[in-house]
Amino acid sequence: xxxxxxxxxxxxxxxxxxxxxxxxxxxxxxxxxxxxxxxxxxxxxxxxxxxxxxxxxxxxxxxxxxxxxxxxxxxxxxxxxxxxxxxxxxxxxxxxxxxxxxxxxxxxxxxxxxxxxxxxxxxxxxxxxxxxxxxxxxxxxxxxxxxxxxxxxxxxxxxxxxxxxxxxxxxxxxxxxxxxxxxxxxxxxxxxxxxxxxxxxxxxxxxxxxxxxxxxxxxxxxxxxxxxxxxxxxxxxxxxxxxxxxxxxxxxxxxxxxxxxxxxxxxxxxxxxxxxxxxxxxxxxxxxxxxxxxxxxxxxxxxxxxxxxxxxxxxxxxxxxxxxxxxxxxxxxxxxxxxxxxxxxxxxxxxxxxxxxxxxxxxxxxxxxxxxxxxxxxxxxxxxxxxxxxxxxxxxxxxxxxxxxxxxxxxxxxxxxxxxxxxxxxxxxxxxxxxxxxxxxxxxxxxxxxxxxxxxxxxxxxxxxxxxxxxxxxxxxxxxxxxxxxxxxxxxxxxxxxxxxxxxxxxxxxx
Amino acid sequence: xxxxxxxxxxxxxxxxxxxxxxxxxxxxxxxxxxxxxxxxxxxxxxxxxxxxxxxxxxxxxxxxxxxxxxxxxxxxxxxxxxxxxxxxxxxxxxxxxxxxxxxxxxxxxxxxxxxxxxxxxxxxxxxxxxxxxxxxxxxxxxxxxxxxxxxxxxxxxxxxxxxxxxxxxxxxxxxxxxxxxxxxxxxxxxxxxxxxxxxxxxxxxxxxxxxxxxxxxxxxxxxxxxxxxxxxxxxxxxxxxxxxxxxxxxxxxxxxxxxxxxxxxxxxxxxxxxxxxxxxxxxxxxxxxxxxxxxxxxxxxxxxxxxxxxxxxxxxxxxxxxxxxxxxxxxxxxxxxxxxxxxxxxxxxxxxxxxxxxxxxxxxxxxxxxxxxxxxxxxxxxxxxxxxxxxxxxxxxxxxxxxxxxxxxxxxxxxxxxxxxxxxxx
Numbered sequence: 001x002x003x004x005x006x007x008x009x010x011x012x013x014x015x016x017x018x019x020x021x022x023x024x025x026x027x028x029x030x031x032x033x034x035x036x037x038x039x040x041x042x043x044x045x046x047x048x049x050x051x052x053x054x055x056x057x058x059x060x061x062x063x064x065x066x067x068x069x070x071x072x073x074x075x076x077x078x079x080x081x082x083x084x085x086x087x088x089x090x091x092x093x094x095x096x097x098x099x100x101x102x103x104x105x106x107x108x109x110x111x112x113x114x115x116x117x118x119x120x121x122x123x124x125x126x127x128x129x130x131x132x133x134x135x136x137x138x139x140x141x142x143x144x145x146x147x148x149x150x151x152x153x154x155x156x157x158x159x160x161x162x163x164x165x166x167x168x169x170x171x172x173x174x175x176x177x178x179x180x181x182x183x184x185x186x187x188x189x190x191x192x193x194x195x196x197x198x199x200x201x202x203x204x205x206x207x208x209x210x211x212x213x214x215x216x217x218x219x220x221x222x223x224x225x226x227x228x229x230x231x232x233x234x235x236x237x238x239x240x241x242x243x244x245x246x247x248x249x250x251x252x253x254x255x256x257x258x259x260x261x262x263x264x265x266x267x268x269x270x271x272x273x274x275x276x277x278x279x280x281x282x283x284x285x286x287x288x289x290x291x292x293x294x295x296x297x298x299x300x301x302x303x304x305x306x307x308x309x310x311x312x313x314x315x316x317x318x319x320x321x322x323x324x325x326x327x328x329x330x331x332x333x334x335x336x337x338x339x340x341x342x343x344x345x346x347x348x349x350x351x352x353x354x355x356x357x358x359x360x361x362x363x364x365x366x367x368x369x370x371x372x373x374x375x376x377x378x379x380x381x382x383x384x385x386x387x388x389x390x391x392x393x394x395x396x397x398x399x400x401x402x403x404x405x406x407x408x409x410x411x412x413x414x415x416x417x418x419x420x421x422x423x424x425x426x427x428x429x430x431x432x433x434x435x436x437x438x439x440x441x442x443x444x445x446x447x448x449x450x451x452x453x454x455x456x457x458x459x460x461x462x463x464x465x466x467x468x469x470x471x472x473x474x475x476x477x478x479x480x481x482x483x484x485x486x487x488x489x490x491x492x493x494x495x496x497x498x499x500x501x502x503x504x505x506x507x508x509x510x511x
Numbered sequence: 512x513x514x515x516x517x518x519x520x521x522x523x524x525x526x527x528x529x530x531x532x533x534x535x536x537x538x539x540x541x542x543x544x545x546x547x548x549x550x551x552x553x554x555x556x557x558x559x560x561x562x563x564x565x566x567x568x569x570x571x572x573x574x575x576x577x578x579x580x581x582x583x584x585x586x587x588x589x590x591x592x593x594x595x596x597x598x599x600x601x602x603x604x605x606x607x608x609x610x611x612x613x614x615x616x617x618x619x620x621x622x623x624x625x626x627x628x629x630x631x632x633x634x635x636x637x638x639x640x641x642x643x644x645x646x647x648x649x650x651x652x653x654x655x656x657x658x659x660x661x662x663x664x665x666x667x668x669x670x671x672x673x674x675x676x677x678x679x680x681x682x683x684x685x686x687x688x689x690x691x692x693x694x695x696x697x698x699x700x701x702x703x704x705x706x707x708x709x710x711x712x713x714x715x716x717x718x719x720x721x722x723x724x725x726x727x728x729x730x731x732x733x734x735x736x737x738x739x740x741x742x743x744x745x746x747x748x749x750x751x752x753x754x755x756x757x758x759x760x761x762x763x764x765x766x767x768x769x770x771x772x773x774x775x776x777x778x779x780x781x782x783x784x785x786x787x788x789x790x791x792x793x794x795x796x797x798x799x800x801x802x803x804x805x806x807x808x809x810x811x812x813x814x815x816x817x818x819x820x821x822x823x824x825x826x827x828x829x830x831x832x833x834x835x836x837x838x839x840x841x842x843x844x845x846x847x848x849x850x851x852x853x854x855x856x857x858x859x860x861x862x863x864x865x866x867x868x869x870x871x872x873x874x875x876x877x878x879x880x881x882x883x884x885x886x887x888x889x890x891x892x893x894x895x896x897x898x899x900x901x902x903x904x905x906x907x908x909x910x911x912x913x914x915x916x917x918x919x920x921x922x923x924x925x926x927x928x929x930x931x932x933x934x935x936x937x
Contacts, residue, residue: 038542041889079870125591
């Protein structure tokens with residue numbers, strides 16, 4: 001048993017729902033107890049969808065258990081076919097139905113239904129949401145793909161865009177950006193799936209010359225099968241950030257046999273100049289802690305280090321399936337990778353790293369709020385705020401522009417940072433005031449966990465004078481100053497931290 | 512039971528009920544933890560379930576609660592099911608870790624879920640064993656909030672029913688005590704306690720109490736008022752201990768609140784003139800506050816889809832005090848005994864339905880075309896997209912709506928979607 005307060009991922013059948021809801025003309029019959037219908041609100045409330053997810057739940061109750069829950073499943077499947085007339089039907093069980101072992105796959109098969117049936121085996125007690133989405137999409141592709149369809153052999157190449165789903169972090173807008181790039185390259189889109197595709201579209205998946213795996217967590221399993229079955233190569237660079245977008249364009253152009261220049265010369269790409277302009281100098285060396293799904297976390301680390309000049313002081317992901325990518329990246333930035341789905345462990349790691357900016361999920365936003373740190377969201381799990389009304393992609397050059405704005409705005413800016421340092425004792429520069437330009441988002445530490453002791457604890461090495469001096473340092477770097485000074489004192493074997501130690505440490509860590 | 516005014520013979524109390532079986536678009540009883548853990552300040556709720564249970568709890572309120580909550584899930588994993596780990600031992604380990612982390616917990620509820628019930632994990636036994644282990648420090652109770660056993664607010668019912676055996680015994684021949692049963696927002700509870708004090712009812716207990724240590728006493732001299740209509744099992748447990756229910760309307764609106772308070776006043780022999788004097792200011796304020804929404808709501812047709820069991824009393828309030836016309840009143844479970852007076856006051860011709868077949872019910876909504884549909888979060892936006900004005904049912908469970916001072920807010924909750932529809936020009 002695992003003790004959990006918040007979870008980064010839902011159960012695997014929610015992943016299957018994300019695939020079903022993204023598509024048109026597909027229906028999902030889920031053998032599940034009453035109450036599992038809560039998952040509908042993820043789509044209708046968080047994503048504000050105007051349609052119910054195409055899911056029929058059997059919603060069995062205790063009194064049905066002694067009787068025939070299998071009959072209940074068959075009735076639900078028959079009703080769903082009649083009412084929704086889908087082109088294809090996915091069938092499966094949620095965690096409780098898995099335990100009663102009614103075998104939805106066998107039951108559906110015995111019914112001789114008038115459309116293709118895709119049985120899903122999603123082990124709820126081992127796997128999670130992303131895996132469920134990947135497995136469902138793979139099973140759909142495998143069952144529906146017409147293996148006699150092959151690329152048309154034309155000069156103009158065709159690509160499949162794989163991975164975007166319902167309830168994905170900015171998937172809607174990313175697809176638009178990726179389509180724009182393909183357009184500039186003269187590559188046609190065979191299909192985007194699951195988002196917006198029908199089962200009939202999926203039958204024609206073999207017509208593409210190659211695949212683009214936008215979200216490996218969801219699309220890669222299907223892409224690997226397509227590679228084996230149709231010999232379709234895949235573009236696996238995820239175009240988040242300027243550098244990755246350029247790599248993506250070159251890789252795609254090479255596969256399509258076209259000139260990358262038209263897509264590379266996008267005069268809408270402002271991020272490089274915004275980052276080089278003098279106003280951004282103050283971003284240099286800001287310590288960032290990054291946590292999310294592996295793909296977004298690794299992409300964020302590259303942007304932070306190469307494109308904004310930050311220092312990556314922590315990097316991790318919650319999905320073990322892709323932990324290797326994060327471990328490799330962590331090595332690159334010289335940090336210990338954090339692979340965990342225990343948000344309390346993430347909270348501890350963030351507090352220990354005392355970053356100046358947290359890039360994470362809604363969980364880390366919560367943690368950063370408690371620690372009084374600025375934060376930007378880079379990955380699922382999502383919240384209603386992660387579905388903005390405006391176009392707000394993460395991918396492509398426009399995505400990089402959006403990322404520049406959304407990561408830099410939470411920070412205390414340029415000259416204000418200096419003023420806060422110079423005139424620490426101005427009564428309006430209180431620790432709780434935060435950055436003046438962000439009144440609503442100003443970090444307000446609820447409990448000063450980031451800085452456990454404002455007063456010297458009994459037995460503290462700090463002299464009263466050094467402690468007073470420390471308080472003159474702005475709150476957003478004070479935690480780091482305290483930690484560095486203590487580390488320095490320990491290394492030097494000093495038995496008290498006085499003013500001299502404080503400034504010796506400052507000189508030692510000067511950057 | 513103290514008979515009050517005679518129940519009128521008309522109304523919807525004799526009407527046939529449409530009973531349906533099919534997909535139920537409702538929450539399970541675990542959802543009650545979202546408000547129960549805030550009400551009971553020294554209690555912790557540990558769900559023994561699956562990742563789905565944990566995911567439900569963080570999604571149910573529509574947004575995550577940005578504070579460390581006093582609930583968590585012990586997620587059953589493959590090794591527990593495969594017999595590689597002993598579930599009871601695992602639970603001991605998880606509970607010990609939890610109690611170490613949260614030493615301020617005084618009551619721990621082990622909450623059963625669909626998977627824990629299907630694998631027949633005996634939480635009563637676990638509660639007993641763990642209770643003995645942590646005796647003198649924390650009381651350990653159990654109840655089921657599973658979807659196979661409970662629908663939404665029935666989770667609170669199961670939780671409170673689990674507390675009843677823990678209540679001390681009210682000494683025989685004592686001067687009688689009034690008990691208010693059902694979770695109320697603190698501010699509403701305080702308003703009621705002030706009113707009962709003014710009326711001259713000296714001893715009033717509330718279940719659940721804000722602190723486990725303050726659990727009220729119960730016995731044959733207890734007269735209790737249900738503040739919520741979904742407390743069937745709790746009522747039965749209280750009656751098993753000799754308590755007597757005071758029959759009344761539920762305290763929604765000026766009339767409902769008056770009737771509810773009056774039932775207590777009668778039972779405790781409060782002088783009628785004094786009663787009227789005490790409640791008059793609140794009752795008048797409630798009527799004035801309701802009046803603001805009356806113009807917008809009168810004559811409008813409303814359908815309730817099953818959600819919290821609050822549907823029948825709320826439909827009564829909207830019909831009798833705001834002039835709305837209930838078209839269909841759906842409820843997950845209809846307790847005729849507890850709702851007897853409510854049903855009698857529903858207009859004749861109101862269609863009552865119990866249980867759910869969501870697709871058929873939505874077909875009826877499309878055919879009826881009500882002005883307002885009260886429904887769950889999964890259905891609201893899709894109905895809005897079809898052109899129906901909706902009110903999220905869950906807000907009726909999460910907002911202060913009981914009593915005189917909230918009557919205006921309650922009416923406003925129904926008026927706001929209609930007003931919004933009228934002001935928007937996009």
